Amino acid sequence: METSQLPFPGEPVIEVTDLHRRYGSGTTGYHAVRGVDLSVGRGELFALLGTNGAGKTSTMELIEGLAAPTGGRVRVLGHDPYRERATVRPRIGIMLQEGGFPGDLTVAETGRSWAGMTSHARPLDEALELVGLSARRKVRVKQLSGGERRRLDLAMALLGRPEVLFLDEPSTGLDPEARAAVWRLVRELRAQGTTVLLTTHYLEEAEELADRLAIMHGGRVVTTGTVAEVIAGRPSRITFELPEYTGASLPALAGAQVVADGRKITVQTPRLQATLTELLGWADQHRIALGALDARSASLEEAFLAIASEAALEGPPPADTPTAPSARRRLIGLAR
Protein backbone atom coordinates (compact mmCIF):
# COMPACT_ATOMS: atom_id res chain seq x y z
CA MET A 1 0.00 0.00 0.00
CA GLU A 2 2.91 2.31 -0.58
CA THR A 3 1.68 3.61 -3.87
CA SER A 4 -0.81 6.39 -3.91
CA GLN A 5 -2.30 5.03 -7.09
CA LEU A 6 -5.68 3.44 -6.92
CA PRO A 7 -4.91 -0.26 -6.98
CA PHE A 8 -8.14 -1.08 -8.76
CA PRO A 9 -8.52 1.01 -11.86
CA GLY A 10 -11.49 -1.09 -12.96
CA GLU A 11 -15.03 0.16 -13.13
CA PRO A 12 -16.37 1.67 -9.90
CA VAL A 13 -18.79 -0.67 -8.17
CA ILE A 14 -20.00 1.88 -5.64
CA GLU A 15 -20.41 5.51 -6.63
CA VAL A 16 -21.68 8.10 -4.21
CA THR A 17 -22.10 11.75 -5.16
CA ASP A 18 -22.99 14.60 -2.83
CA LEU A 19 -24.99 12.34 -0.55
CA HIS A 20 -27.25 13.90 2.09
CA ARG A 21 -29.45 12.34 4.74
CA ARG A 22 -31.66 14.26 7.09
CA TYR A 23 -33.80 12.71 9.82
CA GLY A 24 -36.99 14.53 10.74
CA SER A 25 -37.48 18.12 9.70
CA GLY A 26 -37.28 21.69 10.95
CA THR A 27 -35.40 22.51 14.12
CA THR A 28 -35.80 19.03 15.59
CA GLY A 29 -34.35 17.43 12.46
CA TYR A 30 -30.87 16.04 12.27
CA HIS A 31 -28.61 16.28 9.24
CA ALA A 32 -26.60 13.05 9.59
CA VAL A 33 -24.93 12.92 6.18
CA ARG A 34 -23.80 16.21 4.66
CA GLY A 35 -22.45 15.83 1.17
CA VAL A 36 -20.46 12.61 1.02
CA ASP A 37 -18.58 11.56 -2.13
CA LEU A 38 -17.13 8.08 -2.43
CA SER A 39 -16.02 5.72 -5.14
CA VAL A 40 -15.11 2.09 -4.60
CA GLY A 41 -13.63 0.03 -7.43
CA ARG A 42 -14.32 -3.61 -8.18
CA GLY A 43 -12.44 -5.91 -5.82
CA GLU A 44 -11.44 -3.06 -3.58
CA LEU A 45 -11.77 -3.11 0.20
CA PHE A 46 -12.83 0.29 1.44
CA ALA A 47 -13.13 1.24 5.12
CA LEU A 48 -15.30 4.02 6.56
CA LEU A 49 -13.86 5.34 9.81
CA GLY A 50 -15.21 7.94 12.16
CA THR A 51 -16.23 8.79 15.67
CA ASN A 52 -19.66 7.73 16.84
CA GLY A 53 -22.27 9.92 15.24
CA ALA A 54 -19.96 10.74 12.35
CA GLY A 55 -22.55 9.36 9.93
CA LYS A 56 -20.92 6.05 8.97
CA THR A 57 -23.96 3.84 9.49
CA SER A 58 -26.31 6.46 8.04
CA THR A 59 -24.15 6.54 4.92
CA MET A 60 -23.95 2.75 4.77
CA GLU A 61 -27.74 2.41 4.97
CA LEU A 62 -28.14 4.74 1.99
CA ILE A 63 -25.60 2.81 -0.07
CA GLU A 64 -27.23 -0.50 0.91
CA GLY A 65 -30.57 0.87 -0.31
CA LEU A 66 -32.31 0.58 3.06
CA ALA A 67 -33.41 4.20 2.88
CA ALA A 68 -33.75 6.87 0.23
CA PRO A 69 -31.24 9.74 0.45
CA THR A 70 -32.50 13.24 1.15
CA GLY A 71 -30.20 14.44 -1.60
CA GLY A 72 -27.43 13.19 -3.87
CA ARG A 73 -26.90 10.04 -5.85
CA VAL A 74 -25.94 6.46 -5.07
CA ARG A 75 -25.07 3.78 -7.61
CA VAL A 76 -24.22 0.20 -6.70
CA LEU A 77 -23.22 -2.02 -9.63
CA GLY A 78 -24.61 0.72 -11.83
CA HIS A 79 -28.08 0.77 -10.27
CA ASP A 80 -29.97 2.84 -7.73
CA PRO A 81 -29.92 0.52 -4.69
CA TYR A 82 -33.15 1.96 -3.25
CA ARG A 83 -35.34 2.23 -6.35
CA GLU A 84 -33.89 -0.82 -8.09
CA ARG A 85 -33.75 -2.94 -4.99
CA ALA A 86 -34.86 -6.10 -6.79
CA THR A 87 -31.96 -5.81 -9.26
CA VAL A 88 -29.26 -4.93 -6.74
CA ARG A 89 -30.09 -7.08 -3.71
CA PRO A 90 -29.39 -10.52 -5.23
CA ARG A 91 -25.83 -9.34 -5.98
CA ILE A 92 -24.94 -7.84 -2.61
CA GLY A 93 -24.61 -9.09 0.98
CA ILE A 94 -25.33 -6.96 4.03
CA MET A 95 -24.28 -7.38 7.65
CA LEU A 96 -25.90 -4.85 9.96
CA GLN A 97 -24.43 -3.49 13.15
CA GLU A 98 -26.60 -5.69 15.33
CA GLY A 99 -28.22 -9.09 14.95
CA GLY A 100 -31.76 -9.39 13.75
CA PHE A 101 -32.35 -13.13 14.05
CA PRO A 102 -35.17 -14.58 16.16
CA GLY A 103 -33.71 -15.96 19.41
CA ASP A 104 -35.92 -19.07 19.36
CA LEU A 105 -34.70 -20.42 16.02
CA THR A 106 -31.61 -22.60 15.81
CA VAL A 107 -28.62 -21.65 13.70
CA ALA A 108 -29.63 -24.18 11.04
CA GLU A 109 -33.27 -23.03 10.99
CA THR A 110 -32.15 -19.42 10.62
CA GLY A 111 -29.86 -20.40 7.78
CA ARG A 112 -32.52 -22.43 6.02
CA SER A 113 -35.00 -19.58 6.10
CA TRP A 114 -32.38 -17.13 4.81
CA ALA A 115 -31.38 -19.52 2.08
CA GLY A 116 -35.04 -19.61 1.01
CA MET A 117 -34.92 -15.85 0.56
CA THR A 118 -31.58 -15.73 -1.26
CA SER A 119 -30.97 -16.30 -4.95
CA HIS A 120 -28.37 -18.94 -5.83
CA ALA A 121 -27.54 -19.52 -2.18
CA ARG A 122 -24.45 -21.55 -1.41
CA PRO A 123 -25.07 -24.70 0.66
CA LEU A 124 -25.79 -23.75 4.26
CA ASP A 125 -23.09 -26.08 5.59
CA GLU A 126 -20.51 -24.27 3.51
CA ALA A 127 -21.62 -20.84 4.77
CA LEU A 128 -21.48 -21.99 8.39
CA GLU A 129 -18.13 -23.64 7.77
CA LEU A 130 -16.73 -20.35 6.48
CA VAL A 131 -17.39 -18.61 9.79
CA GLY A 132 -16.64 -21.62 12.00
CA LEU A 133 -20.20 -22.20 13.21
CA SER A 134 -20.75 -25.73 11.89
CA ALA A 135 -20.64 -27.22 15.37
CA ARG A 136 -23.36 -24.85 16.56
CA ARG A 137 -26.00 -25.83 13.98
CA LYS A 138 -28.55 -27.04 16.50
CA VAL A 139 -28.09 -24.25 19.05
CA ARG A 140 -30.79 -21.62 19.48
CA VAL A 141 -29.66 -18.16 18.43
CA LYS A 142 -30.39 -16.74 21.89
CA GLN A 143 -27.87 -19.18 23.36
CA LEU A 144 -25.05 -18.06 21.09
CA SER A 145 -22.37 -15.74 22.41
CA GLY A 146 -22.19 -12.21 21.07
CA GLY A 147 -19.26 -13.16 18.85
CA GLU A 148 -21.03 -16.23 17.50
CA ARG A 149 -24.03 -14.11 16.64
CA ARG A 150 -21.79 -11.73 14.68
CA ARG A 151 -20.40 -14.70 12.78
CA LEU A 152 -23.91 -16.02 12.02
CA ASP A 153 -24.72 -12.57 10.70
CA LEU A 154 -21.64 -12.70 8.48
CA ALA A 155 -22.54 -16.19 7.27
CA MET A 156 -26.00 -14.97 6.22
CA ALA A 157 -24.44 -12.02 4.39
CA LEU A 158 -22.19 -14.46 2.51
CA LEU A 159 -24.99 -16.90 1.66
CA GLY A 160 -25.66 -15.50 -1.79
CA ARG A 161 -21.97 -15.30 -2.83
CA PRO A 162 -22.27 -11.52 -3.09
CA GLU A 163 -20.25 -9.40 -5.50
CA VAL A 164 -20.40 -6.52 -3.04
CA LEU A 165 -20.28 -7.04 0.70
CA PHE A 166 -21.33 -4.44 3.26
CA LEU A 167 -20.01 -4.97 6.79
CA ASP A 168 -21.07 -2.59 9.54
CA GLU A 169 -18.55 -3.04 12.37
CA PRO A 170 -17.99 -6.71 11.57
CA SER A 171 -15.58 -7.51 14.38
CA THR A 172 -17.18 -5.64 17.27
CA GLY A 173 -17.67 -8.06 20.14
CA LEU A 174 -15.35 -10.71 18.75
CA ASP A 175 -12.47 -12.11 20.79
CA PRO A 176 -8.99 -11.60 19.28
CA GLU A 177 -8.90 -15.08 17.77
CA ALA A 178 -12.30 -14.79 16.12
CA ARG A 179 -11.38 -11.32 14.91
CA ALA A 180 -8.22 -12.63 13.27
CA ALA A 181 -10.29 -15.37 11.63
CA VAL A 182 -12.82 -12.85 10.30
CA TRP A 183 -9.97 -10.74 8.93
CA ARG A 184 -8.55 -13.81 7.18
CA LEU A 185 -11.96 -14.56 5.69
CA VAL A 186 -12.51 -10.98 4.52
CA ARG A 187 -9.04 -10.91 2.94
CA GLU A 188 -9.77 -14.14 1.11
CA LEU A 189 -13.10 -12.86 -0.16
CA ARG A 190 -11.34 -9.78 -1.43
CA ALA A 191 -8.70 -11.91 -3.08
CA GLN A 192 -11.50 -13.71 -4.92
CA GLY A 193 -12.73 -10.38 -6.25
CA THR A 194 -15.45 -9.44 -3.77
CA THR A 195 -15.79 -5.69 -3.28
CA VAL A 196 -16.05 -4.86 0.42
CA LEU A 197 -17.27 -1.69 2.12
CA LEU A 198 -16.87 -1.82 5.88
CA THR A 199 -17.21 0.52 8.81
CA THR A 200 -15.09 0.01 11.86
CA HIS A 201 -14.12 1.49 15.19
CA TYR A 202 -10.84 -0.32 15.09
CA LEU A 203 -8.14 1.62 13.30
CA GLU A 204 -6.03 -1.51 13.40
CA GLU A 205 -8.70 -3.25 11.37
CA ALA A 206 -8.63 -0.57 8.70
CA GLU A 207 -4.82 -0.61 8.67
CA GLU A 208 -4.81 -4.40 8.27
CA LEU A 209 -7.52 -4.76 5.66
CA ALA A 210 -8.32 -1.63 3.76
CA ASP A 211 -6.99 -0.74 0.34
CA ARG A 212 -8.39 2.72 0.87
CA LEU A 213 -10.30 4.42 3.63
CA ALA A 214 -12.27 7.53 4.40
CA ILE A 215 -12.44 9.26 7.75
CA MET A 216 -15.83 10.80 8.47
CA HIS A 217 -16.65 13.52 10.93
CA GLY A 218 -19.89 15.43 11.40
CA GLY A 219 -21.50 13.80 8.36
CA ARG A 220 -18.64 14.63 5.99
CA VAL A 221 -15.62 12.82 4.62
CA VAL A 222 -12.70 14.69 6.16
CA THR A 223 -9.94 12.71 4.57
CA THR A 224 -9.67 9.82 2.15
CA GLY A 225 -6.95 7.74 0.51
CA THR A 226 -4.72 4.75 1.19
CA VAL A 227 -3.40 4.31 4.72
CA ALA A 228 -0.04 5.65 3.50
CA GLU A 229 -1.69 8.70 1.97
CA VAL A 230 -3.68 9.45 5.09
CA ILE A 231 -0.61 9.14 7.27
CA ALA A 232 1.62 11.08 4.89
CA GLY A 233 2.46 14.53 6.18
CA ARG A 234 1.63 13.51 9.73
CA PRO A 235 4.61 14.02 12.07
CA SER A 236 6.41 11.21 13.86
CA ARG A 237 6.61 11.39 17.60
CA ILE A 238 9.42 10.97 20.15
CA THR A 239 8.68 10.96 23.87
CA PHE A 240 11.10 10.65 26.78
CA GLU A 241 11.73 11.81 30.33
CA LEU A 242 14.71 13.91 31.30
CA PRO A 243 16.54 13.16 34.54
CA GLU A 244 16.12 15.68 37.37
CA TYR A 245 19.42 17.45 36.78
CA THR A 246 20.60 17.59 33.20
CA GLY A 247 23.08 20.44 33.35
CA ALA A 248 22.47 21.02 29.65
CA SER A 249 19.50 22.34 27.70
CA LEU A 250 17.93 20.47 24.80
CA PRO A 251 19.40 21.12 21.37
CA ALA A 252 17.44 23.09 18.78
CA LEU A 253 16.22 19.97 16.85
CA ALA A 254 15.60 21.64 13.48
CA GLY A 255 12.12 21.32 12.07
CA ALA A 256 10.75 19.65 15.18
CA GLN A 257 8.18 20.85 17.67
CA VAL A 258 9.10 20.31 21.32
CA VAL A 259 6.54 20.34 24.10
CA ALA A 260 7.69 19.98 27.71
CA ASP A 261 5.39 18.87 30.48
CA GLY A 262 7.63 19.05 33.54
CA ARG A 263 10.39 16.54 32.76
CA LYS A 264 8.28 14.76 30.18
CA ILE A 265 9.18 15.84 26.67
CA THR A 266 7.21 15.24 23.46
CA VAL A 267 8.89 15.95 20.14
CA GLN A 268 6.95 15.98 16.89
CA THR A 269 9.03 15.79 13.75
CA PRO A 270 8.56 15.23 10.04
CA ARG A 271 12.04 13.57 9.89
CA LEU A 272 12.15 10.95 12.59
CA GLN A 273 15.60 9.54 11.89
CA ALA A 274 17.41 12.87 11.69
CA THR A 275 15.75 14.28 14.79
CA LEU A 276 16.33 11.10 16.74
CA THR A 277 20.01 10.98 15.73
CA GLU A 278 20.47 14.55 16.85
CA LEU A 279 18.69 13.92 20.14
CA LEU A 280 20.59 10.74 20.95
CA GLY A 281 23.90 12.39 20.03
CA TRP A 282 23.14 15.21 22.43
CA ALA A 283 22.19 12.82 25.22
CA ASP A 284 25.31 10.75 24.65
CA GLN A 285 27.55 13.80 24.65
CA HIS A 286 26.13 15.03 27.95
CA ARG A 287 25.83 11.55 29.42
CA ILE A 288 22.13 11.97 29.95
CA ALA A 289 19.91 8.93 30.28
CA LEU A 290 16.56 9.47 28.54
CA GLY A 291 13.86 7.65 30.50
CA ALA A 292 10.93 5.81 28.88
CA LEU A 293 12.28 6.66 25.43
CA ASP A 294 9.76 5.99 22.70
CA ALA A 295 9.98 6.89 19.02
CA ARG A 296 7.30 6.06 16.51
CA SER A 297 6.32 6.87 12.96
CA ALA A 298 2.95 8.39 12.35
CA SER A 299 0.23 5.76 12.69
CA LEU A 300 -3.31 5.74 11.44
CA GLU A 301 -4.42 6.11 15.04
CA GLU A 302 -2.47 9.30 15.48
CA ALA A 303 -3.59 10.63 12.14
CA PHE A 304 -7.17 9.78 13.00
CA LEU A 305 -7.10 11.49 16.37
CA ALA A 306 -5.40 14.55 14.92
CA ILE A 307 -7.87 14.75 12.02
CA ALA A 308 -10.85 14.27 14.31
CA SER A 309 -9.76 17.00 16.70
CA GLU A 310 -8.81 19.36 13.85
CA ALA A 311 -12.18 18.77 12.26
CA ALA A 312 -13.91 19.32 15.57
CA LEU A 313 -12.10 22.63 15.97
CA GLU A 314 -12.60 24.08 12.52
CA GLY A 315 -15.69 22.23 11.30
CA PRO A 316 -18.59 24.38 12.47
CA PRO A 317 -20.55 22.02 14.72
CA PRO A 318 -23.83 22.84 13.00
CA ALA A 319 -26.76 24.02 15.03
CA ASP A 320 -28.72 20.80 14.88
CA THR A 321 -25.85 18.44 15.68
CA PRO A 322 -26.45 18.04 19.42
CA THR A 323 -29.79 16.37 18.79
CA ALA A 324 -28.09 13.46 17.07
CA PRO A 325 -30.14 10.36 17.93
CA SER A 326 -27.38 8.03 18.94
CA ALA A 327 -24.41 10.31 18.51
CA ARG A 328 -21.85 10.84 21.21
CA ARG A 329 -23.28 8.22 23.47
CA ARG A 330 -19.93 6.51 23.65
CA LEU A 331 -16.58 7.80 22.66
CA ILE A 332 -14.68 5.94 20.06
CA GLY A 333 -13.10 2.76 21.37
CA LEU A 334 -9.58 2.52 20.13
CA ALA A 335 -8.03 -0.83 19.59
CA ARG A 336 -4.84 -0.04 21.44
Place this chain on the structure above:
Amino acid sequence: MTTAVVSSAPSGPRSTATRRLLALGRAEAVLLLRNRTALFTALLLPVLLVFGLKNVLDQQAKDNPGLDVDSLLVNGAVGMVLAFVVYYNLTAAYVARRGELVLKRLRTGEARDAEILAGTAVPSVGLALLMCTVIGVAGASVLDLTAPVNPLLLAVGLVLVVGTLMALAAISSAFTRTVESAGITTMPVLLLTQFGSGLFFPLEVMPDRVADVCRLLPTTPAFQLVRVGWFGTDGSAAPTGFAGSWAAAAPHLVTGSVWLALAVWGAVRYFRWEPRR
Protein backbone atom coordinates in the same frame (compact mmCIF):
# COMPACT_ATOMS: atom_id res chain seq x y z
CA MET B 1 -12.76 -21.47 10.08
CA THR B 2 -11.68 -23.02 6.82
CA THR B 3 -10.78 -21.46 3.56
CA ALA B 4 -13.52 -22.71 1.27
CA VAL B 5 -14.49 -19.25 0.08
CA VAL B 6 -14.68 -20.41 -3.48
CA SER B 7 -16.56 -23.65 -3.73
CA SER B 8 -17.58 -25.89 -6.51
CA ALA B 9 -20.74 -26.77 -4.62
CA PRO B 10 -23.86 -26.06 -6.64
CA SER B 11 -25.83 -23.02 -5.66
CA GLY B 12 -29.54 -22.90 -4.98
CA PRO B 13 -32.29 -21.72 -7.31
CA ARG B 14 -33.28 -18.14 -8.01
CA SER B 15 -35.32 -16.62 -5.21
CA THR B 16 -39.00 -16.14 -6.04
CA ALA B 17 -41.83 -14.54 -4.09
CA THR B 18 -43.37 -17.94 -3.39
CA ARG B 19 -40.12 -19.42 -2.09
CA ARG B 20 -39.55 -16.37 0.11
CA LEU B 21 -43.08 -16.56 1.56
CA LEU B 22 -42.65 -20.25 2.29
CA ALA B 23 -39.22 -19.78 3.87
CA LEU B 24 -40.48 -16.97 6.08
CA GLY B 25 -43.72 -18.73 6.91
CA ARG B 26 -41.90 -21.90 7.90
CA ALA B 27 -39.57 -20.08 10.28
CA GLU B 28 -42.52 -18.17 11.72
CA ALA B 29 -44.47 -21.42 12.22
CA VAL B 30 -41.58 -22.89 14.23
CA LEU B 31 -41.52 -19.74 16.34
CA LEU B 32 -45.29 -19.96 16.93
CA LEU B 33 -44.98 -23.59 18.08
CA ARG B 34 -42.20 -22.61 20.49
CA ASN B 35 -44.16 -19.72 22.00
CA ARG B 36 -46.56 -21.06 24.65
CA THR B 37 -48.35 -17.77 25.20
CA ALA B 38 -49.05 -17.33 21.52
CA LEU B 39 -50.16 -20.95 21.17
CA PHE B 40 -52.55 -20.56 24.09
CA THR B 41 -54.04 -17.41 22.59
CA ALA B 42 -54.35 -19.07 19.21
CA LEU B 43 -55.77 -22.43 20.23
CA LEU B 44 -57.51 -22.28 23.61
CA LEU B 45 -58.83 -18.75 23.94
CA PRO B 46 -61.18 -18.93 20.93
CA VAL B 47 -62.56 -22.28 22.17
CA LEU B 48 -63.32 -20.77 25.59
CA LEU B 49 -64.94 -17.79 23.95
CA VAL B 50 -67.15 -20.01 21.81
CA PHE B 51 -68.69 -21.45 24.99
CA GLY B 52 -69.32 -17.92 26.24
CA LEU B 53 -70.79 -17.06 22.86
CA LYS B 54 -73.23 -19.99 23.05
CA ASN B 55 -74.58 -18.72 26.40
CA VAL B 56 -74.94 -15.15 25.21
CA LEU B 57 -76.79 -16.25 22.07
CA ASP B 58 -79.10 -18.59 24.02
CA GLN B 59 -80.02 -15.67 26.30
CA GLN B 60 -80.83 -13.45 23.35
CA ALA B 61 -82.91 -16.19 21.72
CA LYS B 62 -85.27 -16.09 24.72
CA ASP B 63 -86.11 -12.43 23.96
CA ASN B 64 -85.99 -12.80 20.20
CA PRO B 65 -87.82 -15.93 19.13
CA GLY B 66 -86.79 -17.08 15.69
CA LEU B 67 -83.12 -16.15 16.17
CA ASP B 68 -81.06 -18.77 14.35
CA VAL B 69 -78.70 -19.58 17.22
CA ASP B 70 -76.86 -22.39 15.43
CA SER B 71 -75.88 -20.42 12.37
CA LEU B 72 -74.97 -17.40 14.51
CA LEU B 73 -72.82 -19.61 16.70
CA VAL B 74 -70.84 -20.90 13.74
CA ASN B 75 -70.53 -17.43 12.26
CA GLY B 76 -69.46 -15.98 15.63
CA ALA B 77 -66.94 -18.74 16.26
CA VAL B 78 -65.34 -18.19 12.85
CA GLY B 79 -65.12 -14.48 13.57
CA MET B 80 -63.60 -15.01 17.01
CA VAL B 81 -60.96 -17.37 15.69
CA LEU B 82 -60.00 -14.92 12.98
CA ALA B 83 -59.89 -11.99 15.38
CA PHE B 84 -57.65 -13.70 17.92
CA VAL B 85 -55.50 -15.91 15.75
CA VAL B 86 -54.95 -13.48 12.90
CA TYR B 87 -55.31 -10.02 14.44
CA TYR B 88 -54.08 -10.43 18.02
CA ASN B 89 -51.43 -13.02 17.30
CA LEU B 90 -50.05 -11.17 14.34
CA THR B 91 -49.88 -7.85 16.19
CA ALA B 92 -47.76 -9.57 18.86
CA ALA B 93 -45.62 -11.26 16.20
CA TYR B 94 -44.91 -7.98 14.35
CA VAL B 95 -43.97 -6.30 17.65
CA ALA B 96 -41.70 -9.19 18.65
CA ARG B 97 -39.89 -9.35 15.29
CA ARG B 98 -39.47 -5.60 15.20
CA GLY B 99 -38.02 -5.62 18.73
CA GLU B 100 -35.48 -8.30 17.82
CA LEU B 101 -34.53 -6.25 14.73
CA VAL B 102 -35.65 -9.20 12.61
CA LEU B 103 -37.77 -7.01 10.34
CA LYS B 104 -34.88 -4.64 9.74
CA ARG B 105 -32.55 -7.55 8.95
CA LEU B 106 -35.11 -9.12 6.59
CA ARG B 107 -35.27 -5.85 4.69
CA THR B 108 -31.58 -6.20 3.85
CA GLY B 109 -32.41 -9.32 1.85
CA GLU B 110 -34.29 -9.91 -1.37
CA ALA B 111 -37.77 -10.07 0.18
CA ARG B 112 -40.05 -7.12 -0.58
CA ASP B 113 -41.73 -5.27 2.28
CA ALA B 114 -45.16 -6.75 1.56
CA GLU B 115 -43.62 -10.24 1.41
CA ILE B 116 -42.05 -9.78 4.83
CA LEU B 117 -45.39 -8.77 6.35
CA ALA B 118 -47.29 -11.52 4.55
CA GLY B 119 -44.64 -14.17 5.29
CA THR B 120 -44.82 -13.39 8.99
CA ALA B 121 -48.60 -13.88 8.77
CA VAL B 122 -48.49 -17.25 6.98
CA PRO B 123 -48.77 -19.50 10.07
CA SER B 124 -51.38 -17.30 11.82
CA VAL B 125 -53.58 -17.13 8.75
CA GLY B 126 -53.05 -20.82 7.94
CA LEU B 127 -53.93 -21.88 11.47
CA ALA B 128 -56.99 -19.61 11.58
CA LEU B 129 -58.34 -20.94 8.27
CA LEU B 130 -57.72 -24.50 9.43
CA MET B 131 -59.68 -23.81 12.63
CA CYS B 132 -62.47 -22.21 10.60
CA THR B 133 -62.67 -25.31 8.44
CA VAL B 134 -62.95 -27.48 11.54
CA ILE B 135 -65.71 -25.23 12.89
CA GLY B 136 -67.52 -25.35 9.54
CA VAL B 137 -67.32 -29.12 9.23
CA ALA B 138 -68.33 -29.58 12.89
CA GLY B 139 -71.20 -27.13 12.42
CA ALA B 140 -72.42 -28.88 9.32
CA SER B 141 -72.34 -32.37 10.84
CA VAL B 142 -73.23 -31.72 14.51
CA LEU B 143 -75.65 -28.82 14.10
CA ASP B 144 -77.06 -30.02 10.77
CA LEU B 145 -76.40 -26.68 9.10
CA THR B 146 -76.97 -26.26 5.39
CA ALA B 147 -74.07 -26.22 2.99
CA PRO B 148 -72.88 -22.68 2.13
CA VAL B 149 -75.34 -20.91 -0.15
CA ASN B 150 -72.66 -19.02 -2.07
CA PRO B 151 -69.18 -20.45 -1.49
CA LEU B 152 -67.62 -17.80 -3.72
CA LEU B 153 -69.04 -15.03 -1.55
CA LEU B 154 -67.93 -16.92 1.55
CA ALA B 155 -64.39 -17.02 0.16
CA VAL B 156 -64.46 -13.33 -0.75
CA GLY B 157 -65.66 -12.57 2.78
CA LEU B 158 -62.83 -14.59 4.31
CA VAL B 159 -60.25 -12.86 2.11
CA LEU B 160 -61.63 -9.47 3.14
CA VAL B 161 -61.63 -10.42 6.83
CA VAL B 162 -58.08 -11.80 6.74
CA GLY B 163 -56.76 -8.88 4.69
CA THR B 164 -58.38 -6.25 6.89
CA LEU B 165 -57.24 -7.94 10.11
CA MET B 166 -53.65 -8.28 8.82
CA ALA B 167 -53.53 -4.61 7.95
CA LEU B 168 -55.09 -3.67 11.30
CA ALA B 169 -52.45 -5.83 13.05
CA ALA B 170 -49.72 -3.94 11.21
CA ILE B 171 -51.25 -0.63 12.31
CA SER B 172 -51.73 -1.77 15.92
CA SER B 173 -48.12 -2.98 16.11
CA ALA B 174 -46.99 0.56 15.31
CA PHE B 175 -48.62 1.72 18.54
CA THR B 176 -47.37 -1.19 20.61
CA ARG B 177 -43.99 -1.01 22.29
CA THR B 178 -43.66 -4.50 23.75
CA VAL B 179 -45.27 -7.88 23.21
CA GLU B 180 -46.76 -7.62 26.73
CA SER B 181 -48.55 -4.38 25.96
CA ALA B 182 -50.17 -5.92 22.85
CA GLY B 183 -52.93 -7.18 25.16
CA ILE B 184 -53.96 -3.58 25.78
CA THR B 185 -53.35 -2.03 22.38
CA THR B 186 -55.38 -4.70 20.59
CA MET B 187 -58.32 -4.26 22.97
CA PRO B 188 -60.23 -1.58 20.98
CA VAL B 189 -60.30 -3.56 17.75
CA LEU B 190 -61.05 -6.84 19.53
CA LEU B 191 -63.95 -5.32 21.47
CA LEU B 192 -65.22 -3.65 18.34
CA THR B 193 -65.18 -6.88 16.34
CA GLN B 194 -66.80 -8.94 19.09
CA PHE B 195 -69.52 -6.57 20.15
CA GLY B 196 -69.95 -4.29 17.16
CA SER B 197 -69.56 -6.60 14.16
CA GLY B 198 -72.43 -8.93 14.91
CA LEU B 199 -70.44 -11.75 16.52
CA PHE B 200 -71.71 -11.65 20.14
CA PHE B 201 -74.74 -9.50 19.44
CA PRO B 202 -76.32 -10.09 16.03
CA LEU B 203 -77.11 -6.85 14.25
CA GLU B 204 -80.79 -7.84 13.87
CA VAL B 205 -81.36 -7.79 17.65
CA MET B 206 -79.78 -4.34 18.01
CA PRO B 207 -81.87 -1.14 17.89
CA ASP B 208 -81.95 0.04 14.26
CA ARG B 209 -79.75 3.13 14.76
CA VAL B 210 -77.08 1.16 16.61
CA ALA B 211 -77.15 -1.55 13.97
CA ASP B 212 -76.70 1.06 11.23
CA VAL B 213 -73.61 2.46 12.96
CA CYS B 214 -72.24 -1.02 13.58
CA ARG B 215 -72.65 -1.90 9.90
CA LEU B 216 -70.13 0.82 9.11
CA LEU B 217 -67.42 -0.43 11.51
CA PRO B 218 -64.17 -1.68 9.92
CA THR B 219 -64.66 -5.41 10.37
CA THR B 220 -68.47 -5.64 10.20
CA PRO B 221 -68.90 -5.81 6.40
CA ALA B 222 -66.35 -8.58 5.96
CA PHE B 223 -67.92 -10.68 8.73
CA GLN B 224 -71.39 -10.10 7.32
CA LEU B 225 -70.15 -11.26 3.91
CA VAL B 226 -69.08 -14.55 5.44
CA ARG B 227 -72.56 -14.88 6.94
CA VAL B 228 -74.36 -14.03 3.71
CA GLY B 229 -72.12 -16.39 1.76
CA TRP B 230 -72.95 -19.27 4.03
CA PHE B 231 -76.55 -18.66 5.08
CA GLY B 232 -77.86 -16.38 2.34
CA THR B 233 -78.73 -13.55 4.73
CA ASP B 234 -77.14 -11.10 7.15
CA GLY B 235 -80.24 -11.40 9.35
CA SER B 236 -81.96 -8.31 8.00
CA ALA B 237 -84.01 -10.20 5.41
CA ALA B 238 -85.15 -13.70 4.63
CA PRO B 239 -82.44 -16.09 3.40
CA THR B 240 -81.94 -16.18 -0.37
CA GLY B 241 -80.22 -18.55 -2.75
CA PHE B 242 -76.99 -18.23 -4.75
CA ALA B 243 -78.28 -15.49 -7.07
CA GLY B 244 -80.09 -13.51 -4.40
CA SER B 245 -77.14 -13.55 -2.03
CA TRP B 246 -75.18 -11.21 -4.33
CA ALA B 247 -77.76 -8.48 -3.83
CA ALA B 248 -77.75 -9.01 -0.06
CA ALA B 249 -73.94 -8.86 -0.10
CA ALA B 250 -73.52 -5.81 -2.34
CA PRO B 251 -73.47 -3.07 0.34
CA HIS B 252 -71.09 -5.11 2.51
CA LEU B 253 -68.81 -5.68 -0.47
CA VAL B 254 -68.56 -1.94 -0.99
CA THR B 255 -67.98 -0.92 2.65
CA GLY B 256 -65.70 -3.89 3.24
CA SER B 257 -63.49 -3.01 0.27
CA VAL B 258 -63.30 0.60 1.41
CA TRP B 259 -62.19 -0.48 4.88
CA LEU B 260 -59.64 -2.89 3.48
CA ALA B 261 -58.18 -0.13 1.34
CA LEU B 262 -58.11 2.27 4.31
CA ALA B 263 -56.48 -0.32 6.57
CA VAL B 264 -53.80 -1.11 3.98
CA TRP B 265 -53.15 2.61 3.52
CA GLY B 266 -52.82 2.99 7.31
CA ALA B 267 -50.46 0.01 7.50
CA VAL B 268 -48.21 1.44 4.80
CA ARG B 269 -48.33 4.85 6.46
CA TYR B 270 -47.78 3.89 10.10
CA PHE B 271 -45.95 0.55 10.15
CA ARG B 272 -42.58 0.74 11.90
CA TRP B 273 -39.75 -1.51 10.77
CA GLU B 274 -37.41 -0.63 13.62
CA PRO B 275 -37.94 0.05 17.32
CA ARG B 276 -37.85 3.67 18.43
CA ARG B 277 -34.53 4.63 19.95
